[in-house]
Amino acid sequence: MFLYNYFSNKVMVIHKYLRRHFIENSLALANIQGKVLEIGSGQKWRYIKGSITLNRDKSAQSDIIVDAESLPFTEEEFKTILCLEALEHTAYPQKMINEIYLVFKKGGKVILTVPFSKST
Numbered sequence: 189m190f191l192y193n194y195f196s197n198k199v200m201v202i203h204k205y206l207r208r209h210f211i212e213n214s215l216a217l218a219n220i221q222g223k224v225l226e227i228g229s230g231q232k233w234r235y236i237k238g239s240i241t242l243n244r245d246k247s248a249q250s251d252i253i254v255d256a257e258s259l260p261f262t263e264e265e266f267k268t269i270l271c272l273e274a275l276e277h278t279a280y281p282q283k284m285i286n287e288i289y290l291v292f293k294k295g296g297k298v299i300l301t302v303p304f305s306k307s308t
Contacts, residue, residue, distance in 0.1 A: 224239035224270065257284050259287040265293065
């Protein structure tokens with residue numbers, strides 16, 4: 189059991205590193221412009237300098253502490269919205285996507301990722 193836990197933890201760390209590497213490289217190519225909202229981010233996980241970070245978890249030290257199922261912004265306020273590996277943490281993903289759609293400026297970019305999970 190010890191070896192299983194040891195290797196399982198190592199694989200999780202490598203998997204997390206690879207996901208973060210993929211996201212950072214993808215964002216570098218995305219030509220992000222305008223006002224940016226990062227959903228599920230905070231001081232520790234901010235990807236775009238000058239963005240507004242939002243998280244429901246106070247420990248994330250985000251700019252705004254709120255659930256993304258009810259965003260406190262005006263319609264079409266953000267040119268770019270990042271929702272990186274956060275959608276799977278909400279109880280009502282469709283409600284969150286509807287909120288993103290409301291505050292998203294038409295013609296901008298929404299970059300949304302969720303971790304891949306292989307079920308057995």
